[in-house]
Amino acid sequence: MADKIVLYTNHRCPWAHRAHIALAELGVPFEEVIIDLDRPRDPEYLQINPRGLVPSLQFNGEIITESAIVAGFLADTYPDKAPLVPVSSSKGGALARARIAFFVDAYFSKLQSQIFKLGAAKTDAEEAAVGEAVVAAALKELEPLLAGSTSPNKPFFGGSERLTLAEVLTGSFVVRLVALTKSGVWPSNIPALAAKQTPAFWAWAQAVAAHPSVTGIFNEDVITASTKARLAKQRAAA
Ligand SMILES: N[C@@H](CCC(=O)N[C@@H](CS)C(=O)NCC(=O)O)C(=O)O
Known part of the structure; x- marks a missing residue:
């Protein structure tokens, strides 16, 4: 059943x-x-x-x-439906799980933690500084974990053709990073800086943000409007 x-x-x-x-x-x-x-x-x-x-x-x-x-x-x-992460008892499984966990931890503790500072960034200069800090975090923490392993045909973590648990756990934030920096709700200096300084990270982010399993429930207009409103409220209170 x-x-x-x-x-x-x-x-x-x-x-x-x-x-x-x-x-x-x-x-x-x-x-x-x-x-x-x-x-x-x-x-x-x-x-x-x-x-x-x-x-x-x-x-x-x-x-x-x-x-x-x-x-x-x-x-x-559901390890067999579309393996998102190897089972820990498989050969190399425990190590692959540890690598994914570290990547996800780095994404949130080092990069996304900078984004959370946007609520206090009131001027264009402060917002641009957050953008620079985001790309600096991507360069130091994430670029080394992606460079050399991903490629256009295997764009996901560890050189996977399919999404892994790394993308499942970061994807909703990555699609926001790509969409909201394009529209300028999040720092608009990020796309150009990231493409130049963190090419592997930015290529990975584009692939994640375009994947149908990530875009499925993502309504860009609704998220853009609600994020803009929330930031305005946080800045007014800051
Ligand atoms: N640590 C929780 C966070 C979940 C969370 O913060 N959800 C928010 C919406 S994005 C919520 O339910 N907020 C309702 C509230 O705070 O009243 C998780 O990862 O599931």
């Missing part, structure tokens, strides 16, 4: 987006329940996830929360 999967989500949420990327890539059917984040959570949802956050996954009656745990669970549950 097929597994019964329900994803509690909101399409504006980059964390919930991780679960969508995993499910799309695995090709697993699921039911979707949209949680309205603009009002308090219903008691029914708080029973599913007492933290009130999305995503939550219901899998054959079991609840799993926290996006990285949800994505890892799906990858481990």
